[in-house]
Amino acid sequence: MISIRPAVPADGPRLVALDRATWSVENAVVPRWAEDTDFFERRSPDDVLVAERDGRPVGYAGLGHPTPLECNRHVLHVQGLAVDPACHRQGVARKLVEAAVAEARRRGARKLGLRVLGGNERARALYASCGFVVEGVLREEFFLGGRYVDDVLMARDLSR
Numbered sequence: 466m467i468s469i470r471p472a473v474p475a476d477g478p479r480l481v482a483l484d485r486a487t488w489s490v491e492n493a494v495v496p497r498w499a500e501d502t503d504f505f506e507r508r509s510p511d512d513v514l515v516a517e518r519d520g521r522p523v524g525y526a527g528l529g530h531p532t533p534l535e536c537n538r539h540v541l542h543v544q545g546l547a548v549d550p551a552c553h554r555q556g557v558a559r560k561l562v563e564a565a566v567a568e569a570r571r572r573g574a575r576k577l578g579l580r581v582l583g584g585n586e587r588a589r590a591l592y593a594s595c596g597f598v599v600e601g602v603l604r605e606e607f608f609l610g611g612r613y614v615d616d617v618l619m620a621r622d623l624s625r
C-alpha cells in the first residue's frame with residue numbers, strides 16, 4: 466500500500482539515497498549527488514511529497530516555481546521525481562504526480578509544468594499518461610554522456 470505525505474526534515478538522507486539510486490545521464494542534468502548532500506539545503510520540506518510503503522520512503526516529487534517572478538506565480542513545476550528502482554512500475558510515480566497535481570491546485574496554480582530530457586522515455590510516458598502535453602522542445606539543449614540531448618517542456622492545464 467502506497468501513501469503520499471509531505472516531507473519532513475528527517476527524510477533528507479533517504480531522499481538523497483533515492484536520488485543517487487535513480488541518477489543517470491538519461492534523466493539528470495546535474496552530477497550525481499554526494500552521499501552527504503543536504504536535500505533540504507535549497508528547498509523546504511513543504512515543497513516535497515514523499516511516497517511511503519510500510520513506513521519507508523520509496524519515492525519523492527518536488528514542487529516549485531520555475532522563476533521568482535510575480536507574473537509567473539500561477540505556474541508551478543514538478544522539480545525532481547524519483548522512485549526506488551525496487552518499486553518501479555508499481556504505480557508509485559503516478560501517485561506522486563497526481564498528488565503534485567492536487568497540491569498545485571490547492572495552491573491555486575493554473576498550470577503544472579516540468580522539464581524532461583528527450584531520451585527519458587519512461588518519464589515522458591508517465592507524464593503523458595498523467596495528462597501532460599508537450600509545450601515545447603529545446604533542441605540539443607544539453608551535452609550529456611557524450612551526446613546533445615533535447616530538453617522537453619511539458620505541462621498540464623489546471624485552469625479547468
Ligand SMILES: CC(C)(COP(=O)(O)OP(=O)(O)OC[C@H]1O[C@@H](n2cnc3c(N)ncnc32)[C@H](O)[C@@H]1OP(=O)(O)O)[C@@H](O)C(=O)NCCC(=O)NCCS
Pocket residue numbers: 487488492545546547548549552553554555556557558559560580581582585586587588590591592594
Ligand atoms: C520515471 C519514474 C519516476 C517512473 O516511476 P514508476 O513508479 O516506475 O512509474 P509508474 O509505475 O507510476 O508508471 C506510471 C506510467 O509511467 C510509464 N512508465 C513507467 N515506467 C515505464 C517504463 N519502464 N517503460 C515505459 N513506460 C513506463 C507508463 O505509462 C506507466 O503506466 P503503466 O504502468 O500503467 O503502463 C522512474 O522510472 C524513475 O525513478 N526514473 C528515474 C528518475 C527520473 O527519470 N525522474 C524523472 C525526471 S523528469
